Amino acid sequence: MNPRDLVIGAAFAGAIALFAWRAHALTRSGAIAAFAVGTLTYASGTVGFTLVLLAFFLPSVALSRVGRARKRELIDVGKLGARDALQVLANGGVATGCAVAWAFTHDPRWAFAFAGAYAAATADTWGTEIGTLAKRQPHSILTLRPVATGLSGGITLPGTLAEIAGALWIGLIGIIGIALAYVLGTFDVGFSVSKAPAAVMVQVLALVALPLGGIAGATLDSVLGAAAQELRHCDACDRACETDPHVCGNRTRRVHGLPGLSNDVVNLLATAAGAALAAGIVNALHS
Ligand SMILES: [Zn+2]
Numbered sequence: 001m002n003p004r005d006l007v008i009g010a011a012f013a014g015a016i017a018l019f020a021w022r023a024h025a026l027t028r029s030g031a032i033a034a035f036a037v038g039t040l041t042y043a044s045g046t047v048g049f050t051l052v053l054l055a056f057f058l059p060s061v062a063l064s065r066v067g068r069a070r071k072r073e074l075i076d077v078g079k080l081g082a083r084d085a086l087q088v089l090a091n092g093g094v095a096t097g098c099a100v101a102w103a104f105t106h107d108p109r110w111a112f113a114f115a116g117a118y119a120a121a122t123a124d125t126w127g128t129e130i131g132t133l134a135k136r137q138p139h140s141i142l143t144l145r146p147v148a149t150g151l152s153g154g155i156t157l158p159g160t161l162a163e164i165a166g167a168l169w170i171g172l173i174g175i176i177g178i179a180l181a182y183v184l185g186t187f188d189v190g191f192s193v194s195k196a197p198a199a200v201m202v203q204v205l206a207l208v209a210l211p212l213g214g215i216a217g218a219t220l221d222s223v224l225g226a227a228a229q230e231l232r233h234c235d236a237c238d239r240a241c242e243t244d245p246h247v248c249g250n251r252t253r254r255v256h257g258l259p260g261l262s263n264d265v266v267n268l269l270a271t272a273a274g275a276a277l278a279a280g281i282v283n284a285l286h287s
Pocket residue numbers: 234235236237238246247248249250
């Protein structure tokens with residue numbers, strides 16, 4: 001990590017965070033967190049790392065705007081408005097840690113862990129945003145019983161397809177990132193093979209490891225969402241929700257799940273799982 005990259009990264013991440021804050025995609029705390037995530041990612045990684053971050057961030061902002069009126073009507077869990085710092089760190093914290101670890105070790109497993117975390121975050125975000133717009137009622141991933149639209153743990157066919165598409169999308173961007181790093185001369189996979197075959201081999205690996213990490217992470221997110229995530233109830237509105245207080249301002253009571261196991265904590269665990277699986281696949285195929 002050199003000072004020049006930190007300055008360039010800060011300028012770049014600052015511009016995007018400011019824009020996202022002005023566009024109400026991020027709250028002020030969310031913009032500050034995104035600034036830190038973007039700066040560290042640029043300064044730690046190759047340009048491929050930044051590409052993966054943007055491939056997660058930009059479509060998720062765009063998707064959150066699709067059908068916003070309908071989502072407002074259906075969702076009151078507060079996760080589809082402007083993202084705050086906790087939400088930014090729940091999605092990007094694990095990946096940023098992996099990017100920093102990569103900067104100090106140049107161990108390819110950290111690079112795959114970085115992208116695997118974003119594959120999980122992307123899969124989950126696409127699944128949630130598209131699934132919320134599905135006409136049919138979602139069903140619990142565990143019991144298959146119908147659940148309210150927008151609550152964690154519910155799955156729909158369009159949402160599941162979107163999840164898979166999001167995971168594949170990061171796999172594709174991973175391949176482009178690897179090619180870019182190779183062209184720019186920053187390609188450093190740490191494998192003891194000559195460079196050109198290694199580039200192709202790592203690209204094939206990315207296409208396998210990143211989508212699998214992403215789908216596994218997003219599935220864990222749904223399972224934890226259904227089985228263990230804190231679910232609350234607003235008696236004033238007679239509505240299930242995930243926040244306390246409810247958007248209406250009244251206090252809510254916990255009806256299910258572990259206290260404190262919020263959507264943010266579940267997202268953090270899901271990205272960690274995506275990172276671990278992507279890195280683990282690379283490790284298994286290369287050791
Ligand atoms: Zn309420």
